[in-house]
Amino acid sequence: MKPWLRLLWLGLLVASSATLTAVYTCITPFAAFGVLAATTLSRRDGLLLMFVLWLANQAVGFAVLGYPWRADTLGWGVAIGGAALIGTLAAQWAVRRLGSSRSLGQTVGAFLSAFVGYQLGLYALAVPFLSVAGAFAPGIIGQVLAVNVGALIALVGVSQLLAAVGASFHRRRAQASPARFA
Numbered sequence: 001m002k003p004w005l006r007l008l009w010l011g012l013l014v015a016s017s018a019t020l021t022a023v024y025t026c027i028t029p030f031a032a033f034g035v036l037a038a039t040t041l042s043r044r045d046g047l048l049l050m051f052v053l054w055l056a057n058q059a060v061g062f063a064v065l066g067y068p069w070r071a072d073t074l075g076w077g078v079a080i081g082g083a084a085l086i087g088t089l090a091a092q093w094a095v096r097r098l099g100s101s102r103s104l105g106q107t108v109g110a111f112l113s114a115f116v117g118y119q120l121g122l123y124a125l126a127v128p129f130l131s132v133a134g135a136f137a138p139g140i141i142g143q144v145l146a147v148n149v150g151a152l153i154a155l156v157g158v159s160q161l162l163a164a165v166g167a168s169f170h171r172r173r174a175q176a177s178p179a180r181f182a
Helices: 003-024 030-040 043-064 071-097 104-126 138-180
Strands: none
Touching: 003 030, 003 043, 003 138, 030 043, 030 071, 030 104, 030 138, 043 071, 071 104, 104 138
């Protein structure tokens, strides 16, 4: 991926995280972002991206949505950040296990791994320390799943569009180059 496209992609992911946090308040699709981090970035860069996305999520939550500055709210923030990293690691594991070719099966496998990893990580990090009344009810998990699926579909589409733009740009440059030297 060209450096300018890579920066555009990363900027779009951060902007998407901030926007989705503002729209869905308490549901940021970290599993979907974990899949994209696992399929488009190196292991280190994917984890770094998730940390930045989590920071954007927290910034929007506290600065825009007015999350209260209480111990339980801060605890949930830490649990969400940890779970986002766990989900990303699970997606990266699935991508490695399912092969190097980018396919629907690989994306679905990475998504299932990321979603389960995120939910289990959130549960493990939250239950011992925080009030979780209702947070893991089937209806809530279903909403989180729906937001993640929708975000994944949209963001994979954007990723494909950027890949097509990059390929088109590369083809045009390659075709224009010989004419310059004629």
